[in-house]
Amino acid sequence: MDHYHFVGILGYGMKALASIYLEKGVTVTGTDASYDDKNQPFKQHTLIMKDASDSATHCDILIYSTAIKSDHPDIINAKKNNIQCIHRSELIQKLFDEHQYNIAVTGTHGKTTTSAIMAYIFKFAGLNPTFVIGGEPEEINQSEFGDSKYLIVESDESDGSCLNTFPSHILITNFESDHLEMHDNDFNVLKSTLLTFSQRAQVIFAHYDDIGVQTLLQNISGQIVTYGFDPKNDYQIVDIQSHHDSMSIYFKQKQHQIDYVIHTPLHGKHNALNLVGAFSVGAYFNIDINVMIESLSKFNGVKRRLQTLGDTQINHHLVTVIDDYAHHPTEIQATIDTMMSRDDDLIFICQPHRAARVQNYFDDYVRVLQSIPRLILLDTYEPGLHQDAINPSKKLFDSLVKKNNTIIYCSLNECIGVLESCIDKPLTAVFMGAGDITKIAHRMVK
Template identity: 35%
Template sequence: MLNKKNLNKIPKMKNINHIYLIGIGGSGMGGIATILAKQGYKVSGSDIYSNFIIKKLSLLNIKINLKHDAKNITNNIDLIIVSTAIKNNNPELIAAKKLNIIIISRGQMLAELMRFFYGITITGTHGKTTTTAIIYKIFKLFMLDPTFINGGFLKFSKENAYLGSSKYFIAEADESDKSFLYLNPIINIITNIENEHLDYYQNNIEILKKTFLKFIKKIPFYGCIIICIDNIHNFNLIKQNKNILKQNIITYGFHKEADLQLYNYQQNGYKSKFFLLEKKKNISLEINLNIPGYHNALNATAAFAVSSYMGLDSMMVIKFLKKFEGIERRFDVLGYILPYQKIKYKKNIIIIDDYGHHPTEINITINTSRKIWPNRKLVMIFQPHRYSRTKNLLNEFIKILSKVDKLFILNTYSAGENIIKEANSKFLTKKIKELGIINPKFINLKNYYDIVNNIYLKLKGNEVLIFQGAGDINHISSLLISNSIKN
């Protein structure tokens, strides 16, 4: 029987009592704050606005300042953790340096939290948040009580971090700023590698691939690399380096060379089914999921691979996979619009909230929606995330966004970046219009209510309304679904 008192065996950081997180409202930072608070440290922090994460942290008696101010940094703080989004001119960061307080990055802190655990990490451009969550759910249902930090919130428990009592630590490992190189897991999954966050890699995907190779080389010889070879970069990474990798390697995917090969994928509404050939055992297994999409079949297979490698009963794993409900903001069906009393025909409109902000992710959302609701029009409200991403992937965005029936583009969520005129929302709208497939509308509004009203009046009924993006667009979708619309 697991006993949470066993956590006392994990040594606390000597001379570290009060920990302050700058940018505490981010998903990764909030998860770290949660674990630290549960471990008994005094935790506080700051951000520039309140959100769901900050409200949850407040319930743990974590003091949060909604302003970055040098006065917040005092002599009784022993350690500062800094989000990747924080710039060098941040007043709190400057004040911490003047007081000679130890300053570390989010990635460094995650590595320290994982140091005394059996680490299982999930990396990749897409799918790592869902895959991490599925593995966590399986381990929980097997009563293994793992510690867990993720970039998204689970639907069944509304959590993105949990301090368990066992030796297992399951975490999403972020390649976006190279911070995954701080980690030393025993098992790592690579879902895929694509053109993303290349500003950290000299705009060169070859450097990104070399960094992934550097990371998986850190897996110990008794550890395991689990990798999807449907992705060409993953396939080549393993094929070209198999002789120098001493770890166990398990490949998965629809690819005919995969150790765990998916086939005969079927989708019925929001549910899906596929078969999995375990070539080593020469057996075929039927897997049913309550989440849709080829991508989620792959995510589930990665989770199956970890569980199987850990010696968990395969039939129980399959049973538990079916129990996974999904992640908030990952193809999250919020419900239906409640129509105005005076406009009866505006009804039966399905609202989807999706975090995807890369063309590949958006394409998956569109294709999955078409498959589930083939007779409905697709209306997408897209909020670009970062000017640099729009600039680097402009042609891909133009092509993919033209696949919906109606498109509204909001102002770019900058994430602290400077404006790039040839990559702003107005420019993106213009380029999509020039392609000539659809006639997108740029909504140059900032007030959520105004945006909601503007969109609502253009809906006709029998549509799927997709709110797409990684910024604050979810506030607009939640406002619409709650029917808080000005008459």
């Protein structure tokens, strides 16, 4: 029996892959600095260590992610013992080799939700796909190994590792500048990465309203299936009707002039695009239209994507707590727009993510955050570093307070106390960020 050792096994992408290979009968071990032995993250028994593991010295393959440095003890020990060390994307390519149709979902925003929707459609239709998602869907597992010809993968263009894979089909949600620190701080390097990746696909599904996507694909000669709001798209969203607990999306397919309507518990223009994009892929593979529409009415989203955690009482007022992953200015704007279309009484708590991102898109952060009537701004979360190492949030606050003097700035530890002092009526508290702000959101409803 093969033995795979995962370094950083509890990261979303790594955990999903480890689960797949457990299903395939592979012996799986791993190390992760965040491991708590009180919680077993896998259904099957798996040996996980917090620090260096002896498993790294006698496994068949060691798998690491971009977040893991080359001087990690497990990698050093594996190489000393002539054990093959591969990036997680190379393991994904091994899955590609086992399937006929390999569908990769990429783009700057919306990858996780779109790939989860697509996996749910295929699974609901009985096609038993293999899928690997970088988040936790509400209705299905984060990953599953199916005995079919279909593989659906959330593919990461941010670090260039997607170039280790060769998908047959690609869906591009959108494309703009982000993660430039991984591309020599050069947008053209990032663009070249995604272009090279896209050229490998037989068919591309693209949100073609997006200027970045249009520019990227203007010289692509292969088949492109487009979706969006523009009448020129193959799948055109004609209207969106928002309700308190649902949304109705009216769209049509240009080639056959067929009108469709999806009723979904999801909210927001961005989710309408995610749903129609996934629908276009299902239609391409001839999944029954009525089956797809039914499946989309039952899909409740992905954890940390406008996820309602519950209600709590603060100062004798009912407070609904929502946890959201938004951390790029474009994502934050989408969350603000969606929530403001649903509710008038809101307070937003924002934890910026990565100093480099805040510095690169400082003006965009100011533009987006200044539109929030009630905002608590937290220190910037910096993965892998002490929180006091780099913190551009104070500079961000100084710019914001000139435009909106009601904005409050505090640390993560002060957040709950500050929030409680602000609650003077029933409202919804929206926690935004990709860092440890989620812990505070969950603590609110315990």
